[in-house]
Amino acid sequence: xxxxxxxxxxxxxxxxxxxxxxxxxxxxxxxxxxxxxxxxxxxxxxxxxxxxxxxxxxxxxxxxxxxxxxxxxxxxxxxxxxxxxxxxxxxxxxxxxxxxxxxxxxxxxxxxxxxxxxxxxxxxxxxxxxxxxxxxxxxxxxxxxxxxxxxxxxxxxxxxxxxxxxxxxxxxxxxxxxxxxxxxxxxxxxxxxxxxxxxxxxxxxxxxxxxxxxxxxxxxxxxxxxxxxxxxxxxxxxxxxxxxxxxxxxxxxxxxxxxxxxxxxxxxxxxxxxxxxxxxxxxxxxxxxxxxxxxxxxxxxxxxxxxxxxxxxxxxxxxxxxxxxxxxxxxxxxxxxxxxxxxxxxxxxxxxxxxxxxxxxxxxxxxxxxxxxxxxx
DNA sequence: ACCTAACCTATAGC
DNA sequence: AGCTATAGGTTAG
Numbered sequence: 396x397x398x399x400x401x402x403x404x405x406x407x408x409x410x411x412x413x414x415x416x417x418x419x420x421x422x423x424x425x426x427x428x429x430x431x432x433x434x435x436x437x438x439x440x441x442x443x444x445x446x447x448x449x450x451x452x453x454x455x456x457x458x459x460x461x462x463x464x465x466x467x468x469x470x471x472x473x474x475x476x477x478x479x480x481x482x483x484x485x486x487x488x489x490x491x492x493x494x495x496x497x498x499x500x501x502x503x504x505x506x507x508x509x510x511x512x513x514x515x516x517x518x519x520x521x522x523x524x525x526x527x528x529x530x531x532x533x534x535x536x537x538x539x540x541x542x543x544x545x546x547x548x549x550x551x552x553x554x555x556x557x558x559x560x561x562x563x564x565x566x567x568x569x570x571x572x573x574x575x576x577x578x579x580x581x582x583x584x585x586x587x588x589x590x591x592x593x594x595x596x597x598x599x600x601x602x603x604x605x606x607x608x609x610x611x612x613x614x615x616x617x618x619x620x621x622x623x624x625x626x627x628x629x630x631x632x633x634x635x636x637x638x639x640x641x642x643x644x645x646x647x648x649x650x651x652x653x654x655x656x657x658x659x660x661x662x663x664x665x666x667x668x669x670x671x672x673x674x675x676x677x678x679x680x681x682x683x684x685x686x687x688x689x690x691x692x693x694x695x696x697x698x699x700x701x702x703x704x705x706x707x708x709x710x711x712x713x714x715x716x717x718x719x720x721x722x723x724x725x726x727x728x729x730x731x732x733x734x735x736x737x738x739x740x741x742x743x744x745x746x747x748x749x750x751x752x753x754x755x756x757x758x759x760x761x762x763x764x765x766x767x768x769x770x771x772x
Numbered sequence: 773a774c775c776t777a778a779c780c781t782a783t784a785g786c
Numbered sequence: 787a788g789c790t791a792t793a794g795g796t797t798a799g
Contacts, residue, residue: 428794572795578782579794626780631796671796692794714795715775742794778797786790 397455405465412517414459418530420553421454427743429557431567431583446519449594449602467595530555537730537737543702547744554740561649563605564682569631569669585623611636631669638667657685672719680735688735689723694745
């Protein structure tokens with residue numbers, strides 16, 4: 396029997412869901428490049444923002460444990476925190492907070508659809524981690540048809556695809572273009588701090604809701620994002636926020652894409668500035684219930700060349716539209732309707748390989764990849 | 773239809 | 787210590 400973790404200050408008592416480790420590995424899922432909003436605040440304990448609340452999660456062999464942190468009241472905020480926020484005129488500050496609130500209840504499009512606000516915490520977690528999907532059964536199927544997957548799966552169990560908020564997922568992945576994981580995480584933290592409603596502070600870290608579309612579409616949003624170091628992505632973020640509001644029906648319209656076919660959702664997303672095939676597939680897979688979407692980035696391209704080059708038989712120099720399509724179709728034929736989920740396992744494994752503290756492993760990998768004459772050419 | 777450079781910036785690697 | 791290449795890509799030609 397699993398024992399309850401020690402209670403945290405100003406947080407609800409720990410509660411748990413049945414969830415074996417083979418079905419979920421918090422570390423691999425929460426820091427594996429799907430989401431950029433969780434951090435390991437203590438060994439084995441993950442803290443982050445989900446559905447507008449601050450959570451800490453941990454797991455034992457058979458359970459997923461969770462606690463919710465108390466949201467601080469406005470008057471609890473110390474003046475220095477307020478002043479340390481991005482340069483905003485005082486009058487505007489309140490306006491911005493209000494906008495964020497409006498945005499949250501603008502998520503209310505979503506609340507009306509799915510009643511997220513009314514949901515039990517356990518239900519929110521079941522939804523976020525998609526626990527109704529049996530990952531073990533999927534792994535079994537992929538391992539049966541794919542020897543390379545079988546090898547990877549042994550070392551990387553419990554990698555499941557999150558069901559994220561479409562707005563958060565879309566704008567997070569707009570930030571990932573031509574970028575590093577560490578920088579992406581920083582940028583998104585800055586984005587939330589500057590444009591999102593503040594929720595609470597734990598130790599020295601403050602937690603903010605993901606910004607509303609309205610906040611990101613604001614008149615000075617692009618300039619402020621540039622100051623935060625977003626580079627050319629600043630325009631993508633603000634322009635896309637405006638485009639979603641104007642032509643895709645806002646947060647509710649984005650959410651509605653969950654009910655339309657993959658190709659249609661993908662096409663709609665690709666109309667947004669800063670959204671190409673790869674980002675669209677990420678959002679389709681991780682927020683819009685398109686389990687067949689296979690995001691093809693440089694990692695997956697390397698993996699495809701290295702381990703599936705024979706079957707693919709192609710020698711392009713970069714990930715062009717054609718390469719993207721061919722790799723996606725190949726993996727869908729190999730793995731079936733949940734191909735995107737299998738891709739997430741290989742991606743996560745590849746990421747770990749490179750992020751491993753053992754730098755020898757990393758350079759070995761680099762040498763291997765570079766040194767081996769491409770199977771494709 | 774398909775492929776190349778330029779693009780902001782931080783950081784690892786020489 | 788400085789410089790270059792590259793990083794979960796998109797866009798304009």
